[in-house]
Amino acid sequence: MNVPASDKDLPSIGDYYSATQLRADRWSALRECVESLRLSGMEGRSAQRLIKTAESLFQSLAPIESYWAFPGHAAFEHLRRLLEMRNIDDLSISVRRVARALTSGAYRRRHIPLGADEIDSEDYEDESAISPEARALGRPYFEVMIVDSVNEHQERFLRNALHRARRPEDPFHYEPVVVPSVEDALIGILFNHNVQAVVVRPGLVLKSHNELPLLKKYLVTLGTEGEVDHLSPSEYGPEACRLIAKLRPELDAYLVTDRSAEEIAGLDLGRCRRVFYNQEDFMELHLNILRGVGARFKTPFFTALKEYSRQPTGVFHAMPISRGKSITRSHWIQDMGAFYGPNIFLAETSATSGGLDSLLEPRGPIKEAQVMAARAFGSKQTFFATNGTSTCNKIVVQALCKPGDIVLVDRDCHKSHHYGMVLSGAHVVYMDSYPLHQYSMYGAVPVREIKHHLLKLKAAGKLDKVRMVLLTNCTFDGIVYNVQRVMEECLAIKKDLIFLWDEAWFAFARFNPTYRQRTAMDVANTLRETLRTPEAIAAWERQEKELEGADEETILNTRLVPPPDARVRAYATQSTHKTLTSLRQGSMIHVNDQDFKGEVEQAFHEAYMTHTSTSPNYQIIASLDVGRRQVELEGFEFTQRQVESAMAIRRAAASHPLLQKYFKVITAGDMIPEEYRESGVSTYYEPHQGWTDISTSWTTDDFVLDPTRVTLAVGGTGWDGDTFKTKILMDKYGIQINKTSRNTVLFMTNIGTTRSSVAYLIEVLVEIAKELDELLDDASKMERRSFENRVSALVEHVPPLPDFSHFHPAFRYGDETPEGDIRAAFFLAYDEEKCDYLPLDDTLQKRLEDGEELVSTSFIIPYPPGFPILVPGQVISPEILSFMRALDVSEIHGFRADLGLRVFTKEALKGFSCSNP
Numbered sequence: 001m002n003v004p005a006s007d008k009d010l011p012s013i014g015d016y017y018s019a020t021q022l023r024a025d026r027w028s029a030l031r032e033c034v035e036s037l038r039l040s041g042m043e044g045r046s047a048q049r050l051i052k053t054a055e056s057l058f059q060s061l062a063p064i065e066s067y068w069a070f071p072g073h074a075a076f077e078h079l080r081r082l083l084e085m086r087n088i089d090d091l092s093i094s095v096r097r098v099a100r101a102l103t104s105g106a107y108r109r110r111h112i113p114l115g116a117d118e119i120d121s122e123d124y125e126d127e128s129a130i131s132p133e134a135r136a137l138g139r140p141y142f143e144v145m146i147v148d149s150v151n152e153h154q155e156r157f158l159r160n161a162l163h164r165a166r167r168p169e170d171p172f173h174y175e176p177v178v179v180p181s182v183e184d185a186l187i188g189i190l191f192n193h194n195v196q197a198v199v200v201r202p203g204l205v206l207k208s209h210n211e212l213p214l215l216k217k218y219l220v221t222l223g224t225e226g227e228v229d230h231l232s233p234s235e236y237g238p239e240a241c242r243l244i245a246k247l248r249p250e251l252d253a254y255l256v257t258d259r260s261a262e263e264i265a266g267l268d269l270g271r272c273r274r275v276f277y278n279q280e281d282f283m284e285l286h287l288n289i290l291r292g293v294g295a296r297f298k299t300p301f302f303t304a305l306k307e308y309s310r311q312p313t314g315v316f317h318a319m320p321i322s323r324g325k326s327i328t329r330s331h332w333i334q335d336m337g338a339f340y341g342p343n344i345f346l347a348e349t350s351a352t353s354g355g356l357d358s359l360l361e362p363r364g365p366i367k368e369a370q371v372m373a374a375r376a377f378g379s380k381q382t383f384f385a386t387n388g389t390s391t392c393n394k395i396v397v398q399a400l401c402k403p404g405d406i407v408l409v410d411r412d413c414h415k416s417h418h419y420g421m422v423l424s425g426a427h428v429v430y431m432d433s434y435p436l437h438q439y440s441m442y443g444a445v446p447v448r449e450i451k452h453h454l455l456k457l458k459a460a461g462k463l464d465k466v467r468m469v470l471l472t473n474c475t476f477d478g479i480v481y482n483v484q485r486v487m488e489e490c491l492a493i494k495k496d497l498i499f500l501w502d503e504a505w506f507a508f509a510r511f512n513p514t515y516r517q518r519t520a521m522d523v524a525n526t527l528r529e530t531l532r533t534p535e536a537i538a539a540w541e542r543q544e545k546e547l548e549g550a551d552e553e554t555i556l557n558t559r560l561v562p563p564p565d566a567r568v569r570a571y572a573t574q575s576t577h578k579t580l581t582s583l584r585q586g587s588m589i590h591v592n593d594q595d596f597k598g599e600v601e602q603a604f605h606e607a608y609m610t611h612t613s614t615s616p617n618y619q620i621i622a623s624l625d626v627g628r629r630q631v632e633l634e635g636f637e638f639t640q641r642q643v644e645s646a647m648a649i650r651r652a653a654a655s656h657p658l659l660q661k662y663f664k665v666i667t668a669g670d671m672i673p674e675e676y677r678e679s680g681v682s683t684y685y686e687p688h689q690g691w692t693d694i695s696t697s698w699t700t701d702d703f704v705l706d707p708t709r710v711t712l713a714v715g716g717t718g719w720d721g722d723t724f725k726t727k728i729l730m731d732k733y734g735i736q737i738n739k740t741s742r743n744t745v746l747f748m749t750n751i752g753t754t755r756s757s758v759a760y761l762i763e764v765l766v767e768i769a770k771e772l773d774e775l776l777d778d779a780s781k782m783e784r785r786s787f788e789n790r791v792s793a794l795v796e797h798v799p800p801l802p803d804f805s806h807f808h809p810a811f812r813y814g815d816e817t818p819e820g821d822i823r824a825a826f827f828l829a830y831d832e833e834k835c836d837y838l839p840l841d842d843t844l845q846k847r848l849e850d851g852e853e854l855v856s857t858s859f860i861i862p863y864p865p866g867f868p869i870l871v872p873g874q875v876i877s878p879e880i881l882s883f884m885r886a887l888d889v890s891e892i893h894g895f896r897a898d899l900g901l902r903v904f905t906k907e908a909l910k911g912f913s914c915s916n917p
Contacts, residue, residue, distance in 0.1 A: 017647040031099040067188040069175035070107040090116040108141035143194040148201035149180035165286035183208035193637030245270025252292035296632040300365035302622040309346035369625040378521040379590035386616040388585040390416035392573040399607035401426040405467035412867035427819040435801040440742035468498040478709030492560035498569040507574040511635030524570040524592035581627040638751035645749040664713040668705040676702035715743035715794035799886035802879040811873035824914040825873030829857035834908030839900040861893040
C-alpha cells in the first residue's frame with residue numbers, strides 16, 4: 001500500500017488541474033492512511049505522523065465536501081470526530097465505504113451505511129458485478145442545490161421537507177445539498193457535476209467564505225468573480241438565476257422570492273423554470289424538479305423504437321433482417337445473432353408507422369427529438385443525419401449556394417466541402433491558413449486574411465456575389481477560432497454574410513462553459529441579443545465616422561464593429577459520433593439563421609432529400625436521441641473529465657525527465673504565432689510554474705488551442721508519425737489514434753477517456769523511451785549516426801508546406817479577384833482525351849521551375865495531412881510538386897504512382913473558358 005508518511009508527501013493542491021481530481025485522490029489517500037493507522041496501532045512516531053496526515057487530509061477535504069450531498073456535511077463531521085476520538089477501527093470502515101462508493105458510484109444507486117454496526121451489502125458483494133441490465137432498471141440519481149444562508153436547524157428542516165415529498169413512483173432519486181451564497185452556488189454548479197437543479201431562496205448572501213484557491217479559481221476562470229459585487233440583497237436571487245443560465249444553461253433553476261410578480265416579470269432570470277412566491281409547498285417544488293429533469297431525460301425516438309421492438313408484427317415489407325428473421329432461421333449466420341443480440345434486429349425496420357417516423361418528413365418522435373436537440377445545442381433548428389458530417393456539409397453548401405455565388409473557403413478544410421463546391425457550382429476563393437512548417441501541419445485562417453479577400457472582392461464590385469464564409473472550428477489539430485470576432489468583423493464588411501462552421505470535432509464544446517463561447521450557435525445567439533442594443537449601435541456609429549474614407553490597410557488593422565441591421569446567419573455541422581455518444585455516422589446540422597424560414601427552408605429541404613437515404617438507419621437516429629439526453633444531463637461532467645484527462649497527459653509528458661529526451665508536447669505557443677495570442681498564454685502547464693489560467697486567452701485571443709488535443713512531437717525517436725502510430729502504438733501496445741503528421745502524433749481525449757487509459761498511455765511512452773535509451777547505450781558509432789540522421793531528417797529538414805497557388809485563367813472570371821470555377825474543371829476532366837499523366841521526377845520539377853503552367857485535373861489528397869494540396873483547375877507550383885515528392889506517406893487520394901500526376905493537356909486549356917465552355 002502506497003501510503004504518504006506525512007502530509008508533506010501528499011501532492012500539493014497546485015498539482016491538480018481540477019478540484020474533482022483533488023477530491024478523488026484525497027479520499028483515496030485518506031482511506032490508505034487510516035487503514036495503515038489501524039494496522040500499525042496507535043503507538044509510536046509513525047502513528048503520530050499518520051494521524052497528522054489524516055488530519056491534513058480532512059482539512060483539505062472540508063471545503064470541497066460542502067458542495068456535495070454524499071457523504072454530506074453531517075457524515076463528514078462525524079468521520080472527523082471519530083479521528084479526534086481515535087476510534088480508528090470505526091473510522092477505517094466508514095472511510096473505506098465512502099471512498100469505495102465514490103469510486104464505484106454506488107451512492108447513486110443505494111444508501112451507503114457509514115456506521116460500523118451497520119451492514120453494507122458491498123462488503124459482501126462487489127458493486128462492479130451488477131449487470132448493465134440491473135443498473136438500467138435503477139432510478140437515476142442527481143443532486144439539487146439549495147442556495148440559502150441557513151443555520152444547522154433550518155438546513156435540517158429543508159432536507160427533511162424535500163425527503164418527505166418523495167414518493168415510491170418517482171422516476172428519479174435526488175439528494176439536496178445546501179450552500180449559503182451566490183458565489184457558492186456558482187462554484188458548486190461548476191464543481192459538482194451531480195447537480196441538475198438549483199433552488200434559489202431569498203435568504204442567500206453574496207460572498208463565499210470558502211478560500212480554497214482551487215475552488216475560487218472556478219469563478220476567476222469563467223469571469224464571474226466580482227460580477228455580482230454591485231447588487232443589492234434583493235437582486236441576489238434573480239442574478240444567481242441569470243449566472244447559472246450563463247454558466248450551465250442545461251440546468252433547471254427555481255426562484256423562491258418575496259418580491260412582487262410585477263417586479264420579477266421584468267427581470268432576466270436566465271432559464272428559471274418557475275418562480276415561487278413565499279412558498280413552503282415542498283411537494284409542488286419536488287414535482288417541478290422531477291418534471292424539469294424528466295423533460296431532459298425524455299428520448300422520443302429511442303422510446304418509440306423500444307416500444308416498436310416489443311410489438312408482435314408480421315413483416316411483409318423489404319428487409320429480411322427485420323425482426324431478425326433471416327438470422328434466426330439461418331443455419332450459417334447464427335454467430336451474427338449471438339454477437340449482436342436480439343434487440344438490434346427487433347428494432348430494425350423500414351416501416352415509418354407503428355409509432356415510428358420518417359427522417360425525410362418527420363412529424364412524430366424524430367421531429368420531437370430534433371426539436372429537443374435544438375434546445376440542447378442552442379440552435380433554432382437541428383437536423384439529424386445518418387451518413388456522417390461529410391453529407392451534412394454537402395447538404396448545407398448545396399442548400400445555400402447556387403452556381404456563380406462566391407464562397408470563401410478554408411483551403412485545408414475537409415474534402416467534403418471541396419466536393420460540395422463542385423456540386424453547387426459556387427466560385428471558390430481559397431484562403432490560406434498560417435503554416436506550421438516544422439510540424440507539417442496548418443493552423444487556421446487569420447481574420448486579417450478573411451477581411452483582405454472580402455475587401456478585394458468589394459473593390460472589384462463583386463461583394464454582392466459573396467455568399468458564404470466556410471471555416472473549420474476546431475481544426476483536427478485543435479486550433480479554435482475566436483468565432484465572435486470573425487463573425488462581427490466579416491458582417492461589418494457584408495452584413496448578410498452566411499457562416500458555415502464545420503464543428504465536426506467540436507460537438508462537445510456546447511457543454512463546457514469555457515468552450516461554449518467559441519461555438520457557432522452560442523455566438524449567433526449572443527449576436528442576436530447584442531447587435532441592436534444602444535451600446536452596439538453607438539459603437540457602430542462611432543466607428544463609421546472614424547473609418548470614413550479609410551484605406552484598406554487601416555480597415556485591416558481595425559477591430560470592425562458590425563452594423564445593427566446585420567443578419568445573423570450561422571450553420572454548424574457536427575460529427576456527434578466523433579466526440580459524443582452516437583453510433584458511427586451519426587451527425588447533426590444546427591441552424592441559427594434569421595433568414596432560414598423566408599429564404600433557405602425550401603432549398604434546404606431539397607438538398608436534404610438529395611443526400612439523405614430513403615432507408616436511414618434507425619439505430620443511428622436512436623443513438624443521436626440518447627446522445628442528446630446524455631449531454632443535457634451529464635455532458636458537463638463528462639467534458640470536464642475529458643479536459644482533466646488531457647491535462648494529466650500534458651503534465652506527465654512535460655514533467656517526466658525520460659519522456660523529455662524523446663518527446664515534446666506541442667504547446668499553444670508552438671501552434672499559434674504570438675501575434676494571434678493577445679493574452680500571452682503560451683503553455684497550459686510548466687513544471688516550474690504549474691497550471692496556467694487559460695480563461696483570458698479563451699476570451700480575447702484570435703486562436704486558442706483545445707486542451708483535449710495533445711499533439712506529441714515524436715521526431716526525437718527517429719520514427720515518423722505514421723510509423724510511430726502503426727508499428728509502435730497500434731501493433732505493439734494496442735493504442736489507437738487518428739491523426740499523424742510527418743513528425744507528430746495526435747492524442748485526443750473524449751468523454752469516454754478514463755484515468756486508467758491516461759495512466760496506460762504514460763506507461764507506454766515511458767517504456768518506449770527506456771527501450772530507446774537501452775538501444776542507444778548498446779549502439780555502435782555508425783548506428784548512433786544513423787539514428788541521429790533520422791532524427792535530423794524528421795526534426796530539422798522538414799519540407800515546407802505549400803500555399804494555394806491559383807486557378808488557371810481558363811477557370812476564372814477575370815484577373816482582379818482569385819475565385820475559380822472548380823465545378824467546370826472537375827467535369828472537364830471527365831474527358832480522358834483532355835488529360836495526360838506526368839511522372840513526378842526531376843524533369844517535371846525543372847519544367848515547372850522554368851515557368852511552364854501545368855493544371856491539376858483532380859483533387860490530390862495525401863493522408864496525412866488529409867486535405868487537398870491540389871484541386872481541379874489549380875496551377876501546380878514548383879513548391880507543391882516539391883512537397884509531393886518529399887511526402888513519405890503511402891495513401892494519396894487522386895494520385896496514381898504507376899501513372900503519375902494527372903493534368904490537363906495544353907489543347908484542352910487553350911480551347912476552354914469557364915465563362916463560355
